[in-house]
């Protein structure tokens with residue numbers, strides 16, 4: 012791979028980093044100056060309340076509206092969360108400067124060293140989302156990652172930018188268990204690939220089967236294990252694979268309402284992350300398992316639970332489920348009130364899913 | 380047919396039969412009541428002489444090993460004026476002997492408390508009472524005696540004078556008691572008595588060897604009350620009848636003693652004079668003669684009799700309406716009736732004397748709050764002749780008088796000088812010492828009256844400090860006596876319970892103490908046991924007003940305290956968080972020096988509380 016490309020990778024990463032640091036610095040300076048002038052500092056946090064989450068048809072994702080709330084150190088009841096947010100910015104600033112990464116859980120514990128207490132991890136998680144909203148950057152940008160990790164496998168060359176590995180390259184088909192989608196992968200530059208397709212699959216078991224069955228070679232695919240609801244780093248990687256490497260993304264999930272929604276979140280985000288815009292792959296395609304496949308492929312099924320059914324009704328109110336397969340499949344699920352897992356194909360042999368179902372579905376995807 | 384036998388019983392025996400009424404129903408209650416009677420006597424004695432009381436109470440078990448109930452020795456010693464040696468057997472050996480019957484506030488009322496306790500001790504243990512007293516601080520008289528219940532008489536077993544250096548009285552009895560059950564009540568009693576008597580030092584040595592001592596908190600005593608005449612609203616027909624009876628003279632009995640008395644006043648004890656001589660002497664000495672003597676002289680003048688003659692008759696009737704006088708002549712053995720000519724100069728005298736004072740004089744002399752003008756207005760109101768002699772009132776007229784006295788509304792309210800409230804300052808100091816509260820307010824209402832009896836309400840309210848949270852505590856007192864039993868039906872508790880405490884920002888569990896003191900010449904107790912006060916409209920109203928005043932003060936304090944607490948919490952929060960914000964922003968902004976956030980903290984006082 013060429014030298015110019017490698018320096019470009021670094022440049023991109025550096026530029027991104029610098030802009031974040033600049034943002035943090037300017038926020039910090041504003042607070043600093045307020046205090047110095049004897050004023051109570053404050054900043055505005057975009058409101059994440061339901062009433063301020065709207066679906067943007069053009070962006071094809073949920074976004075935050077214009078409502079913002081003022082968080083002021085003058086207000087006694089906000090003083091604590093104001094300080095927590097300040098600390099987090101301070102902590103993120105250190106992480107980015109020192110090129111270190113941290114997990115959500117780490118953040119919760121690290122706070123204790125600074126006399127800034129969080130009652131529990133949900134409280135600190137919530138402040139992290141606040142900071143994301145203030146900076147309009149995902150937490151991964153300031154090096155905070157969730158514990159859950161998903162994996163990727165396939166012919167993709169990357170170049171690390173993390174300290175100690177700068178410039179080092181790896182091909183993601185080198186290790187048969189796949190690669191964890193962690194901080195270093197997230198910040199690495201995507202250099203090259205021979206793949207023509209990305210297959211995101213909901214389950215680790217199937218991911219391993221796909222590698223064993225050489226799906227990557229047979230279908231010229233990069234395989235991504237979303238490990239259930241895809242973590243943000245995974246969605247971020249999917250987005251980059253699609254945008255930077257121009258690869259189409261298809262999604263394979265269990266044949267139930269949760270699977271359908273996993274696909275939807277990859278495609279157009281979640282309401283939870285309405286404050287972030289770099290996590291969606293609007294062109295991603297859900298290829299199965301559909302409700303209609305259950306009948307068609309005579310899959311063994313399990314009856315739906317109460318909460319499955321309730322979930323269908325909930326999703327039917329979501330604007331994204333008002334058309335196409337999203338709408339019709341929900342209706343069929345509601346009609347048959349049964350679901351099927353990806354593993355159900357094993358009834359017809361372990362390779363049935365890769366030999367028969369997958370090729371048919373990929374073919375079909377082209378027309379979606 | 381059987382013959383019924385009627386026996387007269389002595390007062391002592393009466394009270395023995397009715398000891399339950401006086402609070403001596405069982406060993407638990409009796410031990411407590413006995414303690415009360417002696418402690419209250421000691422406090423009363425000191426109060427009356429303006430001596431700062433020092434009361435020492437001691438209860439010892441005769442045999443500590445025995446289970447309760449068992450005999451205890453109860454000793455109460457005071458530093459009061461003591462008692463005349465001669466009176467000790469009477470006061471402690473007979474019932475209804477007391478010095479506190481007058482119309483003024485005292486703890487004791489009936490003249491039977493001490494004797495009942497002694498009686499109870501004697502009945503249950505057959506042990507005598509020992510009373511020692513010194514009035515001069517030099518000689519002490521010690522009596523050991525038992526009571527003769529049938530005869531209402533003390534039996535003195537031992538009497539010996541000894542030397543002493545201290546004034547005061549010490550009484551010791553042996554009685555059946557149950558300290559394991561009565562103990563907490565007795566300790567409460569001592570505690571609460573000390574609270575309402577902050578000018579006393581009270582020490583209690585209990586049978587388990589524990590010592591409770593409450594030291595004097597204030598050095599001034601409330602002024603002693605004075606004895607006063609009754610208020611017109613406070614008397615009924617029976618009382619008026621009794622008042623009239625000792626105003627005007629019944630027909631005198633012409634016995635030897637009476638004749639001697641007349642002779643003595645006329646200066647004729649050794650000298651005998653004829654009728655004219657007697658009349659002349661009487662005229663000269665008239666102004667110095669006592670009433671009964673005047674009556675006899677007047678009778679003699681009508682009858683034309685000297686001493687020898689008048690000794691042989693018995694006066695039967697002096698009928699002023701018919702102007703007739705009748706007597707029984709022992710010599711002739713017959714009843715004689717004769718006219719009393721109005722022209723006789725003694726007629727008016729006799730009439731006045733026999734019929735007593737005029738209504739006006741009776742009212743002004745025998746009642747408080749009635750002067751000449753009021754008496755005249757009242758007579759019109761009552762439709763009674765102002766000059767009419769009270770002794771000539773018919774039964775109907777007496778009832779009319781009594782009814783009108785009740786109904787007439789223009790009398791001034793009763794004179795409260797017979798009352799001895801504790802006073803706001805001593806009450807405040809006492810409560811301060813006892814509860815060390817965060818907030819304290821006391822209030823004395825001005826005197827008021829119910830049915831002619833004056834009363835004063837004193838109240839205090841304390842919050843926080845050493846008061847434990849939990850139920851609100853109400854200490855009730857009447858005439859400086861704590862009321863411990865029968866709480867349920869008391870008027871003070873009724874008023875406290877009917878208060879909407881939320882309005883005063885007082886929560887259920889708030890550490891609140893209320894002290895309520897009712898002072899009156901007559902506390903309207905619901906029961907003879909003197910433990911709870913009945914709800915008289917006037918008393919209830921005064922209690923309500925006092926409590927309202929105090930609760931409002933408490934509410935003001937509570938909201939200030941609420942604000943202050945928020946204020947403090949807020950200041951602490953800022954002091955905790957602002958330095959952190961400063962520290963974080965310094966690093967974020969890439970500065971070396973922290974911003975001068977102290978200015979912001981200084982401004983804190985100007986920030987309004989913003990709460991969501």
Ligand SMILES: Nc1ncnc2c1ncn2[C@@H]1O[C@H](COP(=O)(O)OP(=O)(O)OP(=O)(O)O)[C@@H](O)[C@H]1O
Nearest residue numbers: 420421424470477478487488489490491492493548
């Ligand atoms: N410690 C004492 N010092 C001086 N005098 C006393 C003492 N104790 C009792 N007395 C006198 O003895 C009298 C009788 O006392 P007792 O307790 O029997 O009656 P009381 O106190 O007048 O009324 P009550 O029956 O309500 O107690 C009192 O009125 C008082 O004159």
Ligand SMILES: [Mg+2]
Nearest residue numbers: 420487492493
């Ligand atoms: Mg008494």
